[in-house]
Amino acid sequence: MSAGGLNLTLHVWRQSGPNKAGKIVDYPATNISPEMSFLEMLDTVNEGLITSGQEPIAFDHDCREGICGSCGVMINGAAHGPMKQTTACQLHMRTFNNGDEIWIEPWRAQAFPVIKDLVVDRGAFDRIIQAGGFISAPTGSPQDANSLPISKLDADEAMDAAACIGCGACVAACPNASASLFTAAKITHLGHLPQGQPERYRRALKMVTQMDLESFGGCTLFGECQEACPKGISIDTIVQMNRDYIVAAANEREEKAEMGAG
Amino acid sequence: MSESLRNDGRVWVPKKKEDCGKKPGEIAEEDRDYYLERKYPSFGNLSPRDIASRAAKEVCDEGRGVGPGGRGVYLDFADAINRLGESAIRERYGNLFEMYARITNENPYKVPMRIYPAVHYTMGGLWVDYNLMSTIPGLHVIGEANFSDHGANRLGASALMQGLADGYFVLPYTVGNYLASAKLAKVTADHPEFKAAVDKVQAMTDKLLSIKGTRTVDSIHRELGNIMWEKCGMARNEKGLKEALELIPKLRDEFWNNVNVPGSGAELNQSLEKAGRVADFLDFAELMVTDALHREESCGGHFREEHQEEGEAKRDDEKFAYAAAWEYAGEGKAPILNKEPLVFDNVHLSTRSYK
Ligand code: SF4
Ligand code: FES
Numbered sequence: 001m002s003a004g005g006l007n008l009t010l011h012v013w014r015q016s017g018p019n020k021a022g023k024i025v026d027y028p029a030t031n032i033s034p035e036m037s038f039l040e041m042l043d044t045v046n047e048g049l050i051t052s053g054q055e056p057i058a059f060d061h062d063c064r065e066g067i068c069g070s071c072g073v074m075i076n077g078a079a080h081g082p083m084k085q086t087t088a089c090q091l092h093m094r095t096f097n098n099g100d101e102i103w104i105e106p107w108r109a110q111a112f113p114v115i116k117d118l119v120v121d122r123g124a125f126d127r128i129i130q131a132g133g134f135i136s137a138p139t140g141s142p143q144d145a146n147s148l149p150i151s152k153l154d155a156d157e158a159m160d161a162a163a164c165i166g167c168g169a170c171v172a173a174c175p176n177a178s179a180s181l182f183t184a185a186k187i188t189h190l191g192h193l194p195q196g197q198p199e200r201y202r203r204a205l206k207m208v209t210q211m212d213l214e215s216f217g218g219c220t221l222f223g224e225c226q227e228a229c230p231k232g233i234s235i236d237t238i239v240q241m242n243r244d245y246i247v248a249a250a251n252e253r254e255e256k257a258e259m260g261a262g
Numbered sequence: 263m264s265e266s267l268r269n270d271g272r273v274w275v276p277k278k279k280e281d282c283g284k285k286p287g288e289i290a291e292e293d294r295d296y297y298l299e300r301k302y303p304s305f306g307n308l309s310p311r312d313i314a315s316r317a318a319k320e321v322c323d324e325g326r327g328v329g330p331g332g333r334g335v336y337l338d339f340a341d342a343i344n345r346l347g348e349s350a351i352r353e354r355y356g357n358l359f360e361m362y363a364r365i366t367n368e369n370p371y372k373v374p375m376r377i378y379p380a381v382h383y384t385m386g387g388l389w390v391d392y393n394l395m396s397t398i399p400g401l402h403v404i405g406e407a408n409f410s411d412h413g414a415n416r417l418g419a420s421a422l423m424q425g426l427a428d429g430y431f432v433l434p435y436t437v438g439n440y441l442a443s444a445k446l447a448k449v450t451a452d453h454p455e456f457k458a459a460v461d462k463v464q465a466m467t468d469k470l471l472s473i474k475g476t477r478t479v480d481s482i483h484r485e486l487g488n489i490m491w492e493k494c495g496m497a498r499n500e501k502g503l504k505e506a507l508e509l510i511p512k513l514r515d516e517f518w519n520n521v522n523v524p525g526s527g528a529e530l531n532q533s534l535e536k537a538g539r540v541a542d543f544l545d546f547a548e549l550m551v552t553d554a555l556h557r558e559e560s561c562g563g564h565f566r567e568e569h570q571e572e573g574e575a576k577r578d579d580e581k582f583a584y585a586a587a588w589e590y591a592g593e594g595k596a597p598i599l600n601k602e603p604l605v606f607d608n609v610h611l612s613t614r615s616y617k
Contacts, residue, residue: 017529037365043480050478050533055524058532066361083364090364116530 005031006098010045012057013105015114018121022114024103034094038081039064039071041093058117064089066230069165072172073118074105079169079228087167087230107172110215111179122168124214125182131210132203133186135195148194158192161185163231173228176217181225183211184241185233191244201251204244263337263377264358268307268314270342270351271375273298275326275335282328286336286374297321305616312563312575313616315379316496322378334376343371379496381487383421384550385563389587389602393436394428400444402437404428409585467527470537475520479537482517486540486547489513494551499567503555510551514544549597553586556599579611 008029015022029045036044039061046056062070066087073088075081081091096102104118112120150158164185171179187204190196196203219238226235274294276282281289297317299306309317318335321327328334343351348371352359359370366376387409394402394410405425449456489509493502517540525531559582560566560575569576584601591598 047478047480050522050524053524056533058530086364090361092364092367094367119530 005033006093006096008032008096009101011103014117018113018115032093036093037089038091039089058119060119061089066090067165069167072167072169074172076103079172080230085230085232107168109171109177112168125166128183128207128210132206135190150194154192158189161188161237164233165231167230169228169230170225173224175222176220178219179211179216180219180238181229181233183207184237187244188237188240201244201248204241205248208245263362265311267337267355267358271337271339272296272341273307273335273337275321275328279325282326302616309616316565318379319496329376333378336374337377338374394432400440404433470523470534471527473521475522477520478522479533479540482513482521483540486513486543490547494554497565497567498554503551506551510548517544549588557582
């Protein structure tokens with residue numbers, strides 16, 4: 001199945017630091033095996049750059065098996081490239097044809113400032129998680145495995161939402177650069193499990209509030225996020241997030257009213 | 263691919279070398295060698311990973327490997343799909359099958375997967391006490407970074423198990439207890455130790471950036487990996503390990519004199535990060551080889567060719583029933599061996615057999 005090597009032209013965003021001007025620079029990628037992943041192709045180009053005395057292209061990566069969420073670049077204008085539900089690390093060069101031109105850029109969003117070349121700072125996501133993406137039920141002593149039955153439906157919905165790897169493609173694909181799909185995935189994941197119930201509404205309130213504090217845009221349900229998401233997170237999660245948020249906001253109003261009356 | 267796949271897949275290679283180039287569907291049932299089932303009738307495809315890995319390497323070394331380069335064995339789900347239906351298999355392994363299809367462009371529901379053992383992570387880790395605290399007071403080490411729950415063999419999902427066990431059941435008590443009982447004096451950045459640490463890191467960074475030789479960090483990393491794979495891999499012997507102990511210091515010299523770390527330390531520099539890691543790997547690889555040479559027995563993933571019985575690992579419990587905790591003695595000095603005896607009160611040591 002080993003076809004001949006591909007010869008490609010890369011147009012890559014180069015930016016030496018956070019507040020520096022960036023520009024597109026062209027590089028040839030020669031004799032690229034179709035069996036390589038997109039990141040292996042970049043590795044190969046980088047080896048060539050270093051050997052010829054140039055600085056390699058900085059890009060984020062870690063697991064290279066689609067589970068950590070650190071990779072992620074715009075490839076020909078699409079987050080993670082042309083293949084549906086596929087992270088950049090799992091995209092293989094057989095998707096491209098000999099002679100292709102490939103445009104590679106970082107996520108573009110105000111909330112994700114460029115650190116260098118293709119690497120962006122996704123700290124805003126961490127802060128959303130810190131605001132409420134956890135449970136605080138004591139976990140200390142081992143419980144009987146059957147003491148907390150969870151219906152298959154709930155388990156499946158929680159599991160599907162938990163598949164979010166925090167890559168940020170949803171933000172990059174959204175015309176408003178909204179972080180709704182990410183935040184909704186986290187809220188839905190915990191909100192469907194018994195361990196997540198005690199803080200369910202407070203969680204929604206806090207995470208959404210933090211999301212609004214970061215420089216993400218608002219959600220107008222374009223659905224581009226769902227198309228770009230490598231893990232198939234559905235915008236149904238956003239419906240769930242909004243529902244939990246409304247309940248939380250109403251609860252809060254009631255509490256305040258009670259306190260005022262008392 | 264994840265090892266959990268072996269729960270339902272059957273591993274085989276062609277009996278005859280001549281068949282290796284054929285499509286798997288063209289090879290008749292009687293011409294297939296289900297070698298794990300043949301050699302280990304009671305455990306078959308579920309034999310532990312050190313055994314399954316060595317057996318895969320063995321058949322490939324015999325020239326019966328499949329796929330480009332001949333480094334592959336089939337993992338076949340046809341029987342499981344016939345028995346349980348495709349949807350049951352999809353339910354169990356859908357994500358892994360998808361991952362495989364992306365990598366190979368083949369449909370594993372129709373064509374058997376091709377697999378080969380690869381280094382994932384290694385047994386062992388930082389020494390910790392029962393509270394999961396390392397030799398540095400207050401530094402707790404959890405999950406696969408510590409040595410505590412895995413002995414000579416890692417089983418499937420053991421990293422997950424260890425992360426959960428440490429995180430759920432141990433740390434909530436021990437870290438809390440430490441924080442409540444230890445007096446943490448205020449330290450400031452003008453402490454002499456702080457300055458010494460900063461100076462040390464700065465000196466190392468400057469050194470790495472100043473060499474500007476001809477070898478990339480990746481090329482040295484690959485060469486080191488190759489030494490470890492060949493000489494301290496699934497099977498090791500005294501000769502190979504001694505060779506590795508010659509090769510690694512030479513490669514370390516090459517690294518410190520001829521590596522090319524481009525750029526400066528002023529902004530994000532991924533080559534510099536990688537160089538720092540490879541510098542550590544070079545020291546660490548040497549320690550792993552030293553340990554493997556020292557342990558004159560075979561035990562799980564540590565298979566010393568000199569110590570086997572009918573092809574199976576032969577332990578020496580008289581001499582080696584201990585965990586070796588190597589202590590860093592300073593730069594350029596031989597590490598010091600601390601022995602932590604393995605004491606078994608209820609379950610007694612016996613020889614495993616998967617036949
Ligand atoms: S929702 Fe999808 S696209 Fe957004 S961060 Fe999670 S995995 Fe990435
Ligand atoms: S590198 Fe981990 S998801 Fe791509």
